[in-house]
Amino acid sequence: MGLELVLIIIGALLMVLNISRYMMFLRTTRDVLSAGKLRDRIWKYLALVLLVFFLIGYLSIAIFSKPDLMMALILFGGSIFVAIVLTLLFNLMQTAKERSIDIAEVLVGVIDARDPNLNGHSRHVQEITMLFYKYLPLSLRKEMNPVSLEYAALMHDVGKLGVPESILNKPAKLTEEEWDVMRKHPKIGTKILDPLKTFRHISDWIEYHHERPDGKGYYKIPYEKIPLAARVIAIADTYSAITMRRSYKSPKSHDEAMQIISEVAGTQLDKELVKIFLTIPKNELLKCIPEEVKY
Numbered sequence: 011m012g013l014e015l016v017l018i019i020i021g022a023l024l025m026v027l028n029i030s031r032y033m034m035f036l037r038t039t040r041d042v043l044s045a046g047k048l049r050d051r052i053w054k055y056l057a058l059v060l061l062v063f064f065l066i067g068y069l070s071i072a073i074f075s076k077p078d079l080m081m082a083l084i085l086f087g088g089s090i091f092v093a094i095v096l097t098l099l100f101n102l103m104q105t106a107k108e109r110s111i112d113i114a115e116v117l118v119g120v121i122d123a124r125d126p127n128l129n130g131h132s133r134h135v136q137e138i139t140m141l142f143y144k145y146l147p148l149s150l151r152k153e154m155n156p157v158s159l160e161y162a163a164l165m166h167d168v169g170k171l172g173v174p175e176s177i178l179n180k181p182a183k184l185t186e187e188e189w190d191v192m193r194k195h196p197k198i199g200t201k202i203l204d205p206l207k208t209f210r211h212i213s214d215w216i217e218y219h220h221e222r223p224d225g226k227g228y229y230k231i232p233y234e235k236i237p238l239a240a241r242v243i244a245i246a247d248t249y250s251a252i253t254m255r256r257s258y259k260s261p262k263s264h265d266e267a268m269q270i271i272s273e274v275a276g277t278q279l280d281k282e283l284v285k286i287f288l289t290i291p292k293n294e295l296l297k298c299i300p301e302e303v304k305y
Contacts, residue, residue: 014082015072021082021089022068028092029061035100061092107157114164130300131250132167137298138246139163145290146242154239162215163243169199169216193228196220215239219247224277241280245271245287248279249295264292 036054068085071077077085118132140160143151170178173195177188184192200213218240221227227236252267262270268288275284 014077014079017082017086018068018072018077021086022065022072024089024093025061025065025068028089028096029058029065031096031100032058032061035096035103064088064092111160111164114161118164118168129254131254132164133300134250134254134298135166135243135246136160136164137300138249138295139243141290141294141298142242142246142287145286147286150238154242158212159215159239159242161209162212162219162239163246165199165203166216166219166243166247167195167199168202169195169197171202172198193220196228212239215243219243222278223280226277241283245279245283248274249287264296 036058068089071081071085115133140156140163143154143156143159173192177184177191180188196217196219200217203209203213203216214237218227218229218231218236221229221231221236221240221244223233223236225232248271249267252262252270253264255261271279271284272288275281
């Protein structure tokens with residue numbers, strides 16, 4: 011086997027790896043940050059078709075032709091070039107996502123500043139949700155994009171921007187009329203995020219995070235219509251609310267929170283998801299507490 015053929019075979023193998031990496035990249039671009047428009051998705055899949063076409067070209071030349079050293083070097087270099095471009099693309103996308111979540115956290119900090127009772131609650135729910143996600147079985151994780159889930163958890167209370175501060179900052183339990191206003195915050199949140207078209211596929215996750223399996227949630231949505239992600243966020247939200255200090259109540263311990271959550275499984279919270287949540291080690295849940303949360 012000549013050097014030319016060896017270089018082309020190595021180049022073909024590298025192209026197989028490039029195609030595999032690119033397909034993995036396509037699966038990770040179905041979230042609120044990188045889903046893109048239909049035109050963008052067409053370009054993405056056209057690039058995949060071209061990569062496959064190039065691979066076929068490598069194999070055809072290796073099998074049916076007698077390439078010289080220059081052609082072999084060009085093909086080998088081409089596969090390396092594609093690998094470098096893909097690596098840069100992946101790194102840029104990851105950096106963009108990290109910067110975007112940082113900006114979102116700053117915006118959520120503005121929400122928390124309006125309501126002393128939140129005190130880092132949104133960040134807390136975000137951390138718990140993503141920890142919870144790791145403990146879900148693969149069959150459930152496949153139903154939710156982790157980046158989209160992280161944003162939905164972080165932004166679940168964004169609708170409180172539309173709730174009067176007199177209600178948010180009230181140092182006592184709310185009246186029924188005030189609760190009617192408070193219950194509107196999930197819908198307000200989806201309206202705030204509506205201009206962001208890529209967020210629309212997670213709007214139900216945010217709007218329905220206060221719905222219950224027994225149908226007694228904010229909007230009385232039937233259990234079968236509550237998205238899985240909303241049910242996951244509801245458990246994280248409940249744990250955070252129980253263990254956080256509020257102006258009208260002291261925080262409860264981790265063990266007390268887990269006991270309360272187990273008691274409302276099947277009525278307020280998804281029974282099967284609660285079973286999974288209860289298996290998360292105590293020390294891992296306690297690590298989710300943001301620095302700004304005061305106990």
